[in-house]
Amino acid sequence: MNCLITSFEHHIYIFICFGYDLPMEKASNTITLSTVLSMSNDDYRKASIFQTGSFDLDFPIPELIGTTEILTEEHREKLCSHLPARAEGYSWSLVFSTSLHGFSLNSLYRKMQRLESPILIVIEDTDHNVFGALTSCSLHVSDHFYGNGESLLYKFNPSFKVFHWTGENLYFIKGNVESLLVGAGNGRFGLWLDGDLNQGRSQSCSTYGNEPLAPQEDFVIKTLECWAFV
Numbered sequence: 001m002n003c004l005i006t007s008f009e010h011h012i013y014i015f016i017c018f019g020y021d022l023p024m025e026k027a028s029n030t031i032t033l034s035t036v037l038s039m040s041n042d043d044y045r046k047a048s049i050f051q052t053g054s055f056d057l058d059f060p061i062p063e064l065i066g067t068t069e070i071l072t073e074e075h076r077e078k079l080c081s082h083l084p085a086r087a088e089g090y091s092w093s094l095v096f097s098t099s100l101h102g103f104s105l106n107s108l109y110r111k112m113q114r115l116e117s118p119i120l121i122v123i124e125d126t127d128h129n130v131f132g133a134l135t136s137c138s139l140h141v142s143d144h145f146y147g148n149g150e151s152l153l154y155k156f157n158p159s160f161k162v163f164h165w166t167g168e169n170l171y172f173i174k175g176n177v178e179s180l181l182v183g184a185g186n187g188r189f190g191l192w193l194d195g196d197l198n199q200g201r202s203q204s205c206s207t208y209g210n211e212p213l214a215p216q217e218d219f220v221i222k223t224l225e226c227w228a229f230v
Contacts, residue, residue: 065230066094069223070124078160079120083229084136084150087118090229095119098224103197106177108226112138117228118150121182121191123200126220131155131202131213133182133191135173138228145184147172153183153190155213163190163210171207183207197224 061076076092094100096111112119119139121132136150149165151172165172171184183190185206191213192201200221202213 062089063091064094064227065091066097066227068094068122068225069097069099070122070130070225075122075130075156078156079134079154082134082152082154082162084118084134087229092120092227093230094225095228096224096226098197098221103221105175105180105193105195105197108180108197109140109175109177112140112226112228115228117230120227120229122225122227123221124223125200125214126222127215128222129155129157129214129219131157135182137173139173139175139180139226141176142174143176145171145174151182153208153210153213155211157215161211163208166206166209168206168209171205183210193221193224197221 061073061080064071064076080088095115096108101107101111115138117138119135119137121135122130123132124130132154134150134152134154136147140146149167149172151165153163155161169185172182174181174184178195179192181189181192183205188203188205189201190203190205190208190210194200198221200214200219201217202210202219203217204210204212
């Protein structure tokens with residue numbers, strides 16, 4: 001049996017052993033040397049290869065600084081694998097919550113002044129659906145779209161889905177005191193919130209190629225939280 005030890009970023013080591021004849025049902029779950037070496041760092045990080053003598057690349061669920069009314073451990077575990085690299089390994093710090101700071105978009109902007117971090121927006125509507133967005137930077141008032149392709153949309157109901165940037169346009173984030181939107185195209189918004197953080201809307205949009213995040217296009221916000229990675 002021959003073994004090779006190779007390392008990738010984040011000081012993760014892979015032991016690749018070959019030379020045994022494996023049963024067919026096990027061989028189908030085995031990752032070959034050429035497959036591993038051809039993986040991008042992102043694909044490698046997400047790979048689950050602890051079956052049949054390989055390693056499961058699990059990352060610990062981050063610590064929360066602040067109390068959430070929405071996120072479960074399962075929610076956090078699923079979101080972890082979709083964070084940009086610069087957010088990995090950091091605690092999640094509660095920056096804004098409608099329960100603590102009120103239903104005001106202006107208050108949300110104030111809480112993010114001088115903050116340099118991606119922002120996880122988590123929404124629970126009055127029908128108990130959980131969904132939101134990850135923005136590549138903190139939220140602020142702007143006459144123009146800002147952000148980059150790290151931004152994404154996600155939903156948990158009825159099943160967990162993430163919608164990444166399609167490359168179709170650069171309409172990542174835009175906001176003023178009257179509304180905030182994440183994703184747009186052809187007059188449709190991936191996620192739109194009013195200035196009172198009371199009403200919202202989610203439609204399919206070309207920025208993220210997403211499904212509507214809530215069962216109903218228009219929804220009422222029960223709780224909204226924003227988390228930074230610091």
